[in-house]
Amino acid sequence: MGLLSRKATCNTHGQDSSYFLGWQEYEKNPYNEVNNPNGIIQMGLAENQLCLDLLEPWLMKNPDALGLKRDGISIFKELALFQDYNGFPAFKRALVDFMGEIRGNKVSFDPNHVVLTAGATSANETLMFCLADQGDAFLLPTPYYPGFDRDLRWRTGVEIVPIHCTSSNGFKVTLPAIEQAYRQAQKRKLRVKGVLITNPSNPLGTTMARDELDLLINFIEDRQIHLISDEIYSGTVLTSPSFVSVMEVLKDRNLDQTQVWERVHIVYSLSKDLGLPGFRVGAIYSNDPVVVSAATKMSSFGLVSSQTQYLLSAMLLDKKFTKEYMSENHKRLQKQQKDLVSGLEKAGIRCLDSNAGLFCWVDMRHLLKSNTFEAEMELWQKIVYHVKINISPGSSCHCIEPGWFRVCFANMSESTLKLAIQRLKSFVSSIGMKSQSHQELKSLRRKARNNWIFRLSLQSFYDREQDTTTKVSFSYRPHFMSLSNIAATLDAAA
Amino acid sequence: MLSSKASCNSHGQDSSYFLGWQLYENNPFHEVENPTGIIQMGLAENQLSFDLVESWLRKNPDVMELKKGGESVFRELAFFQDYHGLPTFKNELVEYMAKIRGNKVKFDPNNLVLAAGATSANETLIFCLADPGEAILLPTPYYPGFDRDLKWRTGVEIVPVHCWSSNGFRITMFALEEAYERAQKLNLKVKGVLITNPSNPLGTTMTKEELDHLITFAVAKNIHVISDEVFSGTVFDSPGFISILEAAMDRNLENTDVWSRIHIVYSLSKDLGLPGFRVGMIYSNNKTVVGASTKMSSFGLVSSQTQYLLTNVLASKRFTSKYMKENQKRLKKRKEMLVSGLKKSGIECLKSNAGLFCWVDMRHLLSSNTLEAETKLWNQMVCDVGLNISPGSSFHCSEPGWFRVCFANMSRGTLQVAMRRIKDFVERSNFMGRIKMNYQQNMSSLSRKLLSNWVRKLSSPDPNEHER
Numbered sequence: 034m035g036l037l038s039r040k041a042t043c044n045t046h047g048q049d050s051s052y053f054l055g056w057q058e059y060e061k062n063p064y065n066e067v068n069n070p071n072g073i074i075q076m077g078l079a080e081n082q083l084c085l086d087l088l089e090p091w092l093m094k095n096p097d098a099l100g101l102k103r104d105g106i107s108i109f110k111e112l113a114l115f116q117d118y119n120g121f122p123a124f125k126r127a128l129v130d131f132m133g134e135i136r137g138n139k140v141s142f143d144p145n146h147v148v149l150t151a152g153a154t155s156a157n158e159t160l161m162f163c164l165a166d167q168g169d170a171f172l173l174p175t176p177y178y179p180g181f182d183r184d185l186r187w188r189t190g191v192e193i194v195p196i197h198c199t200s201s202n203g204f205k206v207t208l209p210a211i212e213q214a215y216r217q218a219q220k221r222k223l224r225v226k227g228v229l230i231t232n233p234s235n236p237l238g239t240t241m242a243r244d245e246l247d248l249l250i251n252f253i254e255d256r257q258i259h260l261i262s263d264e265i266y267s268g269t270v271l272t273s274p275s276f277v278s279v280m281e282v283l284k285d286r287n288l289d290q291t292q293v294w295e296r297v298h299i300v301y302s303l304s305k306d307l308g309l310p311g312f313r314v315g316a317i318y319s320n321d322p323v324v325v326s327a328a329t330k331m332s333s334f335g336l337v338s339s340q341t342q343y344l345l346s347a348m349l350l351d352k353k354f355t356k357e358y359m360s361e362n363h364k365r366l367q368k369q370q371k372d373l374v375s376g377l378e379k380a381g382i383r384c385l386d387s388n389a390g391l392f393c394w395v396d397m398r399h400l401l402k403s404n405t406f407e408a409e410m411e412l413w414q415k416i417v418y419h420v421k422i423n424i425s426p427g428s429s430c431h432c433i434e435p436g437w438f439r440v441c442f443a444n445m446s447e448s449t450l451k452l453a454i455q456r457l458k459s460f461v462s463s464i465g466m467k468s469q470s471h472q473e474l475k476s477l478r479r480k481a482r483n484n485w486i487f488r489l490s491l492q493s494f495y496d497r498e499q500d501t502t503t504k505v506s507f508s509y510r511p512h513f514m515s516l517s518n519i520a521a522t523l524d525a526a527a
Numbered sequence: 528m529l530s531s532k533a534s535c536n537s538h539g540q541d542s543s544y545f546l547g548w549q550l551y552e553n554n555p556f557h558e559v560e561n562p563t564g565i566i567q568m569g570l571a572e573n574q575l576s577f578d579l580v581e582s583w584l585r586k587n588p589d590v591m592e593l594k595k596g597g598e599s600v601f602r603e604l605a606f607f608q609d610y611h612g613l614p615t616f617k618n619e620l621v622e623y624m625a626k627i628r629g630n631k632v633k634f635d636p637n638n639l640v641l642a643a644g645a646t647s648a649n650e651t652l653i654f655c656l657a658d659p660g661e662a663i664l665l666p667t668p669y670y671p672g673f674d675r676d677l678k679w680r681t682g683v684e685i686v687p688v689h690c691w692s693s694n695g696f697r698i699t700m701f702a703l704e705e706a707y708e709r710a711q712k713l714n715l716k717v718k719g720v721l722i723t724n725p726s727n728p729l730g731t732t733m734t735k736e737e738l739d740h741l742i743t744f745a746v747a748k749n750i751h752v753i754s755d756e757v758f759s760g761t762v763f764d765s766p767g768f769i770s771i772l773e774a775a776m777d778r779n780l781e782n783t784d785v786w787s788r789i790h791i792v793y794s795l796s797k798d799l800g801l802p803g804f805r806v807g808m809i810y811s812n813n814k815t816v817v818g819a820s821t822k823m824s825s826f827g828l829v830s831s832q833t834q835y836l837l838t839n840v841l842a843s844k845r846f847t848s849k850y851m852k853e854n855q856k857r858l859k860k861r862k863e864m865l866v867s868g869l870k871k872s873g874i875e876c877l878k879s880n881a882g883l884f885c886w887v888d889m890r891h892l893l894s895s896n897t898l899e900a901e902t903k904l905w906n907q908m909v910c911d912v913g914l915n916i917s918p919g920s921s922f923h924c925s926e927p928g929w930f931r932v933c934f935a936n937m938s939r940g941t942l943q944v945a946m947r948r949i950k951d952f953v954e955r956s957n958f959m960g961r962i963k964m965n966y967q968q969n970m971s972s973l974s975r976k977l978l979s980n981w982v983r984k985l986s987s988p989d990p991n992e993h994e995r
Contacts, residue, residue, distance in 0.1 A: 151827045152828065
C-alpha cells in the first residue's frame with residue numbers, strides 16, 4: 034500500500050517462522066481423543082493445563098472473588114472504575130509475596146517496584162522501550178523463545194544479537210560466548226544496552242547455575258549495561274538444583290546498594306505457574322525508580338483488567354491454597370516430564386537433563402539425514418504432517434546446532450502424552466528401518482565394490498575383508514532377505 | 528543508561544491536565560468526610576448508570592461465576608489467549624456498535640481487533656499507519672492523552688488543525704489545508720487525520736459537512752482518517768450521531784481506495800462506564816491493518832474473564848436497549864443541570880449534545896486574553912474554589928479561557944456543591960471586580976478632573992476660577 038507503516042508491512046513480527054506455522058497446522062487439524070483421534074497433537078504450546086481442577090474448587094469455595102464482592106457486598110462499581118496504572122495495591126502485595134515464596138523467601142520484593150502489564154509479552158516490550166532506543170541491541174543466549182523476535186524487536190526497533198550456546202556443555206552460557214556476541218554487536222555498529230536471559234530457560238527447561246548468573250552479573254557490571262531476567266517459569270522448577278533468582282545472587286554478593294542493583298530487572302507472569310494465560314497478568318520488577326515510573330506510565334497501553342486483578346489478589350492472598358497448589362502442581366509436572374523423558378528414551382531419543390519448565394529439549398540429531406537445518410526442517414515437517422505432532426524445531430529458537438526440538442508436555446492429559454510417545458516411537462522405528470536399509474544398501478554396494486577391488490589384490494587382504502564383510506552381512510542377513518519389504522516401507526514413509 | 532523515551536517528557540504527564548488530578552488525589556472531596564476537598568470535574572467518566580448494570584448482573588449470576596448453563600467455563604477462559612478474541616464477544620460488539628449508529632452501518636466482526644482500552648487501540652493504529660517522524664493532523668482542542676498515546680513510543684508527530692469559537696470550533700477545509708501546509712513546512716509527512724467524534728472536550732457530534740470535508744481531504748491527500756468514536760454511546764440530544772463510515776457510505780465510497788483508509792476506534796469505557804475492564808477495539812476495512820494490529824494486540828489483550836462477562840451483558844438485547852435509553856436520559860439531565868447552574872453564574876457553555884462534559888466559556892473571567900491568565904484562573908479554580916476542571920490549554924485550544932468541566936462522574940449533590948462554589952467565586956470576583964472597576968473608574972475620573980483643572984488653570988486669566 035505504501036500508505037501503511039513499515040512495521041505493518043514487514044515481517045519483523047516473526048510470525049512467519051516455523052514456530053507459528055506449526056501452530057497453524059495444528060489449528061487446521063487438532064487432535065481430540067474422541068472427535069479427532071488422528072489429528073495433530075499439540076506439543077508446541079508451553080502451557081500448564083495440569084492443575085485447573087485445583088483452581089475450580091477454590092473458586093467455588095470463594096464466590097466473592099469471581100462475584101466481585103467484598104464480604105458479600107458488591108464492589109463492582111469500584112472495580113469497573115479502577116483504571117489506575119499503579120495497579121490494585123492488594124494485588125501487588127499478594128503478587129510480591131507469591132514471588133518471594135517461589136524463591137524460597139530468600140529474596141523479598143517491594144510492591145512499589147512492581148509494574149503490572151497485560152502479560153509478560155507486554156512486560157518485555159515495555160522494558161525494551163524503557164532501556165533501549167531504536168537501533169540499540171540486547172544480547173540473548175540461544176536457543177531462545179521465538180516470540181522474543183517479535184516482543185523485543187518489532188515495534189521497538191531494538192536488535193537482538195545471539196549469544197551462542199552449544200550442547201558441548203549443556204547449552205550453558207560461557208564468558209567467551211558472551212564476549213563474542215558483544216564483539217559481533219560492535220561489528221554491526223550496534224550499541225549493546227543489556228542482556229536478556231530466561232531463567233528457567235525456555236526452551237531448555239533448565240535453571241541457570243549460580244556460576245552462570247555470576248558470570249552475567251560480572252559482565253553487565255563491567256560493561257555498565259542492563260540485565261533482564263525473564264523468570265516466568267520460576268514456579269515450574271521441579272527438582273534440584275532449585276531455582277536461584279538473579280536477585281538472590283546479587284544479594285549474596287552484597288551488591289544491593291550498588292549501581293548494578295538498579296540495572297537488573299525481572300519479568301514475571303501468572304501464565305505459566307498458575308496456568309492462566311488468558312487472564313493476561315504480567316509484571317516488571319525493577320529497583321530503578323525511573324524505570325518503574327516510565328514503565329508504569331507505559332503500562333497504560335496494556336493494563337490488567339481490574340476484574341482479573343481482584344480475582345487473583347483473592348487467590349494469591351490465600352497462602353494455604355497457593356502452597357498446596359504449587360506442591361501438587363510440581364508433582365504433576367514432574368510425573369508428566371518423567372513420562373515424556375522415559376517414553377522418548379525407549380524410542381532411542383534423549384532429552385537434555387532438565388529440572389523446570391513445561392517442555393523438554395529433545396535431541397533428535399541422530400534422526401537427521403544430515404547435520405543441516407534443511408534436514409531439521411525435513412524432519413520437522415515429517416513429524417508435523419505425518420507423525421501428526423506439532424513440536425518446535427530448534428532453528429525457530431535460533432539454536433545453532435540442527436536436530437534439537439522443544440517438546441511440551443504440560444498441556445495434555447496422560448493418555449494423550451502416551452499416544453504422542455507411541456506415535457514418535459513408531460516413527461523412529463520406521464526411520465530406523467529406513468536408515469538400516471539405507472545402510473544395508475550402502476554396505477551391499479560397498480561390499481560389491483570391495484570384492485571387486487580386492488579380487489585384484491592379495492588373497493590375505495581379500496580374506497580379511499571378507500571376514501569383515503561377512504561379519505557385517507551376518508547381522509544384516511534377516512533385513513537383506515526382506516529388501517522388498519524395506520523398499521515398500523521406504524515408499525510408505527516418503 | 529535508559530532509553531530516551533524513559534527519560535524524556537513525551538509521556539506528556541507533566542501537563543496541567545494531569546497535575547490537576549494529582550492535586551485532587553491529595554485532597555479529594557467527600558460529601559461527609561471531606562466536604563471542603565477538591566471536587567473532581569476533570570475526569571470524563573460515566574458513573575450515572577451502574578445500578579442498571581449491577582441489577583442485570585444480580586439477575587444473571589452465572590456470568591460473573593464464569594459458568595455457561597450451570598457448567599464452569601473457567602478452564603476454557605483461563606487458556607484463551609487467542610489474539611483474534613472471543614468470537615462471540617466480537618459478534619456482540621459489532622451488533623452493539625451498529626445499534627449505537629441506529630443500524631445505519633453494519634460491521635463485520637472479522638474487521639474488529641480487540642485491544643486493552645482505546646489507549647492501546649489508538650497507539651496500535653498509529654504504529655500501523657505511520658513511521659517515526661511522520662505526522663498525524665488533529666483538530667484542536669483535543670484530548671491531552673493523545674500527546675502520550677499517539678506520539679510517545681511511536682515517534683510520530685501531531686500537527687494541530689486549529690479550530691475557533693467563532694464557528695463553534697467546527698473543522699473547516701481551510702483549517703485542514705493550513706495544518707497540512709504547516710506540516711510540509713516542517714518537513715513532516717502527513718499520514719492521516721485523527722478526529723474524536725463525538726468530540727472530547729467539546730461534547731459535540733460532527734456535522735455531515737465536517738465529515739464530508741474530512742473525507743474529501745483524505746481522498747485528495749491520499750491519507751488515512753481515524754475516527755475515535757469512544758463517546759458515540761453518550762449522544763443524548765439531537766442532532767444525532769453520524770459515524771464517519773455512514774458519511775462515506777452515503778457518498779458511495781465503499782468500493783473506493785479511501786474506504787480502506789478509514790478506521791474507527793471504540794471502547795466500552797465511556798458508554799458502559801467500565802474503564803477498569805480495559806476493553807477497546809479497532810475497526811478497519813483494511814485487511815493489512817487488521818492483520819498487523821491483530822498481531823500487535825498481543826501487547827494488550829483483553830482478559831478472557833472480562834471478554835466473557837461482557838459478551839453476556841451485550842448479548843442481552845433487551846438490557847442494552849434499556850441501558851442506552853436510560854443512560855442517555857440521565858446524561859442529558861445531568862448536563863442540563865450543569866449548564867443551567869453555570870448560567871446562573873453568568874457562565875456560558877458551548878451547545879453540546881454528547882459526551883460526559885461541557886466546554887465552558889470563562890473568557891470573561893480572565894484578567895487578560897492570555898495563556899497566563901487562563902493558568903491563573905485555573906489555579907484559582909483548583910486551589911481556591913476547589914474544583915479540578917481542565918484548562919483549554921491542556922487540550923491545545925488556541926483561545927485562552929475555555930475549560931472542560933465533567934458532570935457524569937459525581938452525584939447530584941456533589942454537582943450542586945460545585946455549582947454553589949462557582950457562584951460564590953464569580954460573585955466574589957464580580958464584587959472585587961466592581962470595587963476594582965469603581966476604583967479604577969474613580970481614579971481615572973479623578974485624574975481626568977485634576978488634569979482638566981490644571982489645563983484650565985494654565986489657560987484661564989481669572990485667578991479665582993480654580994476654587995469652583
